[in-house]
Amino acid sequence: MLESRLLRLIADRSKNLGPLVVVGPGDDCAALRAGPDSALPANLLITVDQLIQGRHFTPDTPLNAVAHKAIARSVSDIAAMAGTPVWSLATGALPPSMTDSDADALFHAMHAIARSFDCPLVGGDLASLPAGAPMVLTVTIAGTPHPTRGPVLRSTAIVGDAVFVTGSIGGSFTSGRHLTFEPMHLQAVALADAMGSRLHSMIDISDGLGRDAGRIGEASEVCLRIVASEIPLHPDAAGRGPLACAGDGEDYQLLFTALDDGSCPAELPGGVRVTKIGRVERREKSAPACVIIDDKGRAHDASALGWDHA
Amino acid sequence: MLESRLLRLIADRSKNLGPLVVVGPGDDCAALRAGPDSALPANLLITVDQLIQGRHFTPDTPLNAVAHKAIARSVSDIAAMAGTPVWSLATGALPPSMTDSDADALFHAMHAIARSFDCPLVGGDLASLPAGAPMVLTVTIAGTPHPTRGPVLRSTAIVGDAVFVTGSIGGSFTSGRHLTFEPMHLQAVALADAMGSRLHSMIDISDGLGRDAGRIGEASEVCLRIVASEIPLHPDAAGRGPLACAGDGEDYQLLFTALDDGSCPAELPGGVRVTKIGRVERREKSAPACVIIDDKGRAHDASALGWDHA
Numbered sequence A, B: 001m002l003e004s005r006l007l008r009l010i011a012d013r014s015k016n017l018g019p020l021v022v023v024g025p026g027d028d029c030a031a032l033r034a035g036p037d038s039a040l041p042a043n044l045l046i047t048v049d050q051l052i053q054g055r056h057f058t059p060d061t062p063l064n065a066v067a068h069k070a071i072a073r074s075v076s077d078i079a080a081m082a083g084t085p086v087w088s089l090a091t092g093a094l095p096p097s098m099t100d101s102d103a104d105a106l107f108h109a110m111h112a113i114a115r116s117f118d119c120p121l122v123g124g125d126l127a128s129l130p131a132g133a134p135m136v137l138t139v140t141i142a143g144t145p146h147p148t149r150g151p152v153l154r155s156t157a158i159v160g161d162a163v164f165v166t167g168s169i170g171g172s173f174t175s176g177r178h179l180t181f182e183p184m185h186l187q188a189v190a191l192a193d194a195m196g197s198r199l200h201s202m203i204d205i206s207d208g209l210g211r212d213a214g215r216i217g218e219a220s221e222v223c224l225r226i227v228a229s230e231i232p233l234h235p236d237a238a239g240r241g242p243l244a245c246a247g248d249g250e251d252y253q254l255l256f257t258a259l260d261d262g263s264c265p266a267e268l269p270g271g272v273r274v275t276k277i278g279r280v281e282r283r284e285k286s287a288p289a290c291v292i293i294d295d296k297g298r299a300h301d302a303s304a305l306g307w308d309h310a
Helices: A003-012 A063-079 A100-116 A185-198 A209-220 A242-247 B003-012 B063-079 B100-116 B185-198 B209-220 B242-247
Strands: A021-023 A030-032 A044-052 A084-094 A121-128 A136-144 A162-166 A199-204 A223-227 A254-258 A272-281 A290-293 A299-301 B021-023 B030-032 B044-052 B084-094 B121-128 B136-144 B162-166 B199-204 B223-227 B254-258 B272-281 B290-293 B299-301
Touching (some): A030 B121, A044 B084, A044 B121, A063 A084, A063 A199, A084 A185, A084 B030, A084 B044, A100 A121, A121 B030, A121 B044, A136 B084, A136 B136, A185 A254, A209 A290, B063 B084, B063 B136, B063 B185, B063 B199, B084 B185, B100 B121, B162 B223, B199 B209, B209 B223, B209 B254, B209 B290
Parallel strands (some): A084 A121, A223 A290, B223 B290
Antiparallel strands (some): A021 A030, A030 A044, A044 A136, A084 A136, A162 A254, A162 A272, A199 A254, A223 A272, A290 A299, B021 B030, B162 B272, B199 B254, B223 B272, B290 B299
């Protein structure tokens, strides 16, 4: 079963989750209140992701890199809401071929990396698997929303917004960059600081610029119209075109829509460039939620690009 | 590697986790403050557990029962701190032999069961595994501490306390009761209501009464001296003695220590009995953290009983 379908099944069952849940399943994080009786706005973001050997990393990947990717992916989900990570939990289901010292090294690395992102591991669970099963890691990260802007959702893009992307995209998996990327949480907070309520919607690019832009379009019931020639391509993409790169996954850059009034910073902390790549338009029923326009003016349905973890 | 050893590795690295972390790894839950700048006492309990096909349930277990056990085990960890569950997250790494409708039924059941415990699923992740790998589920549950008593830890038993257990123990796995048990969270809250600060320490019995009592003893640097003939045995235990039953796991009853002043209720909500089974004594260095005294007055080291998920 495709993951996108299963995740939709969870989201479909997640109406009326009670006064605690400000944003339920379907966005990068859930956004929650402090307690069931609290009238406060959302004060906790929470996200969980799995990392599976043979799917998200090859069996020969150094354990340090596995640990980095496991933590950084969930930090990226907090970044996608403009939040700040505060604590984390990790689980590991480990194959019996893994030695004691390997298991120790893996969790030592996860611990150190989580601390480096200021979201220390506060708990976890370990279990062993039967022979032949792949390693399965999960990382849960909690974050605090931006203190004034609050959580930035996928569902709040507005017709007329400009579409922006941070950094550059393409070739992440083949180049190995997917193991070493830096999540954009500091940049996301700086963006919310600078733009406030003019920052309308945001997502991190995990499954490809095209598909993830389409998720904003779906959730907001609009169409993101992206100009292929404006997409900033990573040197790792080595001569592949923007449509191919928009189908690559694992970039972990931010894609966001905002008022097109010149208030968007051109650069974010760490020298991260921001590039305007398109515009938010009205969407007709059953039309694509994101189209990418090529050099000849042809519109490509972005949902046909990218990948679904099979 | 034994899980108990790996979990200790995590705990050993978990000193000085910052102002956010009131109780770090090593207890049933972590206890956290609302945010890094908060001077409030702990207002969030958090726990995560894994459930692995072939280890925690047999491959022919009905999916409803798998879902129940997955959620109820983590609720039991919240109960062990006298907390109230408020929300949950679930992940599934699913074998390819699982059909779409099975995956759907499993998550439908987890969703309904989490709701029945008032801790709705607010997010999750699903991924597929290669052929032959067992299903791996994780459930994270957050809870609120008892409003006046706060989190009840393992590390706060006091010499002179009486040792109590709820319900009865033994034969849970072989009878199948481990798939249908009701976690004791309502009873734990009622106990904290009734006893307040006279309730000193608590744990839920997952790995066997003997081993889990030993965990309180270790964490509190005391010895729990338990009288075998006082241990209430479950009818499922069918003629097996108290020492054998104290080595069974998966009871999910509460074991707690409290002032021995007659203030402990004899019965908790739902008709759950409370039985006094021993006393907290001083522990000499390198002596056992829990001993069980048999009919002939012999002391058995409880750490030699029970099971460690290998």
